[in-house]
Amino acid sequence: MKTSELYDKISAAIPKQLCCSWDNDGLSVLPSPCHESKRVLFALDPTLSCIEYAKDNGFDTVITHHPLLFRPLGELNGSGAVSRRALKLISYGIAHMSFHTRFDAVDGGTNSVLCELFGIKDAVRFGPAGEEVGICGRIRETSFDRFAAKVRKTLGPDHLSASKAKEKIGTIAVCTGSGSGMTAPAIAAGADLLLCGELGYHETLDAKELGLSVICAGHYETEFPAMSALADLVSKIGSFDTEIYKETDNAL
Numbered sequence: 001m002k003t004s005e006l007y008d009k010i011s012a013a014i015p016k017q018l019c020c021s022w023d024n025d026g027l028s029v030l031p032s033p034c035h036e037s038k039r040v041l042f043a044l045d046p047t048l049s050c051i052e053y054a055k056d057n058g059f060d061t062v063i064t065h066h067p068l069l070f071r072p073l074g075e076l077n078g079s080g081a082v083s084r085r086a087l088k089l090i091s092y093g094i095a096h097m098s099f100h101t102r103f104d105a106v107d108g109g110t111n112s113v114l115c116e117l118f119g120i121k122d123a124v125r126f127g128p129a130g131e132e133v134g135i136c137g138r139i140r141e142t143s144f145d146r147f148a149a150k151v152r153k154t155l156g157p158d159h160l161s162a163s164k165a166k167e168k169i170g171t172i173a174v175c176t177g178s179g180s181g182m183t184a185p186a187i188a189a190g191a192d193l194l195l196c197g198e199l200g201y202h203e204t205l206d207a208k209e210l211g212l213s214v215i216c217a218g219h220y221e222t223e224f225p226a227m228s229a230l231a232d233l234v235s236k237i238g239s240f241d242t243e244i245y246k247e248t249d250n251a252l
Contacts, residue, residue, distance in 0.1 A: 001238045003027070003035045003061055003095045009237045010063075010099065014109070018102035020131045025067040025100035029089045037061040037095065042231045043245040044224050046085055046096055050245050055092045059243070062089070063230065065110065065223055067098040103230065104133040110176040110226040111135040114195070117154055117225060118147075120172055126189040127175075127182060134175040134182055136189040141170040144193070144213055151195065155225075157218035163204050165213040169193045176222040179214070183207040197222040220247070 007027045041059040043050045046068045054062050068085060078084045089096050103109040115123055115135050123137035144164045152160050172193050173186035179196030183203055186194045187210055194212055197219035204214050227244050
C-alpha cells in the first residue's frame with residue numbers, strides 16, 4: 001500500500017480535527033510520492049535508536065505517537081537532534097508519520113487504553129475548552145494508597161510521583177503524558193484524582209490545596225500501552241508486517 005494512502009486511511013479513523021491547536025503531527029517524512037509501506041514499526045518516539053532499529057530490520061515505515069517535527073525546523077544539516085533524525089529517515093528511505101493529541105482524544109486511543117487498564121467506567125471527555133483529550137470516569141471506591149500501588153504494579157514506572165489530597169477516591173481523571181493545564185478541568189469534572197504521566201511542581205501543589213490528588217506515573221509509561229492499539233488499528237487497514245519497538249532506557 002502506498003504510504004500516503006495508509007496515512008489517509010489511519011487519518012479517517014483518527015481525524016486530524018481532533019488535534020489540539022498547538023499540535024503538529026502527521027506524515028512528516030515521505031521519501032518519495034510512490035513510497036510503499038509493507039513493514040511498519042510502531043514506537044512512542046522517533047528516536048535515533050528506533051530509526052536505526054527500523055533500518056537494521058528492514059522496516060520501510062515508522063509510526064509513532066509523538067511527532068518528529070513538533071516545532072518548526074530551522075535547519076536540516078544534522079546539527080540538531082530533530083534534524084539528525086529527519087536526515088537519517090530520509091537517507092534510509094524510511095517514511096514517518098505520527099498521531100499525537102488526536103490519538104489521545106479518539107475513542108480507543110491512549111486515554112481509553114489507560115481507562116481499560118484501571119477499570120474506569122462511565123467515562124466522559126474533559127479538558128480545556130475545545131481540546132477535551134482527557135477522560136474522567138468512575139471506579140469502585142478505594143483508598144489513594146491502594147490505587148497508587150495498582151498504578152505502580154500495572155505500569156511499572158521507574159519513579160512514581162504522588163500527591164494525596166483525599167484518602168478515598170472514586171472518580172479519576174486520566175490524561176496520558178503531560179497533565180499540564182488539566183488540573184482545573186479535572187476538578188471541574190468532579191475528579192478526586194488526576195492520573196497522568198507528569199505534572200509541574202506548582203500545579204501539583206495547587207491541585208492538592210483544591211482537593212485534587214495527583215499520580216504521575218511517567219510520560220512513557222502512561223502512553224506506551226496504547227501502541228498495541230495503534231498497531232491493531234493499522235493491521236485492520238491492510239496486510240503489513242508489524243512490530244512494536246520499546247525503548248530499553250526510558251527513565252527520563
